[in-house]
Amino acid sequence: MSLREYSAGIIVIGDEILKGQTTDTNSHFLCKHLFTLGVKVKKISVIGDDLEVIAKEVSEFSSKYTHVITSGGIGPTHDDKTFEGVAKAFDDDICPHPEIVELCKQFWGANLSSPKMKLAMIPKSARLEYGVNKKTGEKNKFPLVVVNNVYIFPGVPSLMERSFIALEDLFKNPDAHFYTEEIYVQQDEVSIAPILNEVDEEFKVDVTLGSYPDFHNNYYKVKLMLESSNPEQITKAATALKNKLPNESIVNYDSQPIVNAADRVYKLVESCSSDDVYGNNVQKAVSVLEECLQKYSLDEICIGFNGGKDCTALLHLYHAVVKRKYPGHQGKLKALYIKSKLPFPEVEKFTQISRDKYHLEMLHFEGRIKDSLGQLKANHPSIKAVIMGTRLTDPYSSHLEAFSMTDADWPQFMRVNPVLHWSYGHVWKFLRDLCLPYCSLYDRGYTSLGSMNNTHPNPLLQYVDEHGVLKYRPAYTLSDPTKERDGRN
């Protein structure tokens, strides 16, 4: 059986191209990218802004090729006729599309009679494809208009290219073999640009090299993405990159730490030797959590999760232990978050990210902890135990045990303390070795988190950079663990 061939025809539309006023670069861009997607471009046609010609060409291309891509002729002026032409090719009419009308209003304050509204006049049978911006992970603000197998792109190269890259999965040939490789780098994009250019120049025929800065990642600054249908060339390109980049700038990063949580945690526990204090602490935490799952059902447990480092490590452990004990478990783990009076926006953001990544059901409260626990008891009477990231070195905690009821004058819950014996360094080793995401404040010198009004970066981590600017080193570099709370008052 032969594999299905994915073909494409490109129709470049615009009088300015036929008059030599503009050079068409779009077809070249499209050919290059479609090739790497396993799609064979069979024909490129360049035509003017002529309704009949557009309709005829679109109709013919549509019946011959898997995908038809048009570029140009969708501006607000009278001479742009692509939407009308595509409609005509399919015996369709154009009419205002409510979703695009709304976007035109939002973006340009356009009303129904303004020229921009012409962008909303699209074939009745059209569908809209938004696509995802691969750099930001966000859904694009303006959609691409698609009619049957005809994809109607703008002519302006920068817009066309951005839009195509966001939507390229729509064109991919699923039978084509693709090889990808990712390299994570700790340096910023500017400082490695010359190296990227060199490698791109050498391999660009076979390998697509993308560079995606990430300003929020705790482990790397830039993700380099190599894609190719040629396994030898991609290996060569990746090797060339690794050789040219300074050794210390390449990060050994796991982009999916949560998917493999159970395997990695249990492997760590099973392979640790008896004199390995850290390994034994992880082991102890796992067995406390296992015991907790024996004593209580998932409905009776919640994890105290306020976005701090200790409960971040703990959440990962809890997730891993639940995954191991209940492999098919689909329900959500319950998490208790008592919001402080003045929460850091970074903490709020991080708790939301964690909620999504670990599929948490958040039980939210605001105000004093004691009052909130009273409300927890009233609103969620099934909860009996709260798993906490408390350690012996925390204030008023040196007397605690793995299982300690709350004090007599507090709402009664079993406090489960799996990481009680962990040191400050153990928490960071666990988070960083497993490439777990943690709140960004810790990379800016905060070593323990409370509210905005009582929490500052730790003065011990202060330094002055080469421009004379005061900065803070990341929390995991703090060498004296007794100074963990020096930024708190």
Ligand SMILES: Cc1cc2nc3c(=O)[nH]c(=O)nc-3n(C[C@H](O)[C@H](O)[C@H](O)COP(=O)(O)O)c2cc1C
């Ligand atoms: C679920 C839960 C139970 C708690 N139980 C007690 C308790 O029994 N006795 C007590 O003095 N504090 C209790 N606390 C308060 C904590 O000891 C601590 O003051 C609080 O987590 C704030 O910590 P921080 O100052 O490090 O931000 C509890 C907190 C939580 C979230």
Ligand SMILES: Nc1ncnc2c1ncn2[C@@H]1O[C@H](COP(=O)(O)OP(=O)(O)OP(=O)(O)O)[C@@H](O)[C@H]1O
């Ligand atoms: N506001 C809160 N809501 C829910 N749980 C909380 C709250 N405050 C504390 N806890 C629980 O108590 C534990 C100990 O608090 P603590 O502040 O020492 O740790 P952390 O917030 O995880 O990290 P850090 O010490 O860096 O602030 C937390 O790990 C969490 O389980």
Ligand SMILES: [Co+2]
């Ligand atoms: Co803590």
Ligand SMILES: [K+]
């Ligand atoms: K990114």
Ligand SMILES: [Mg+2]
């Ligand atoms: Mg805290």
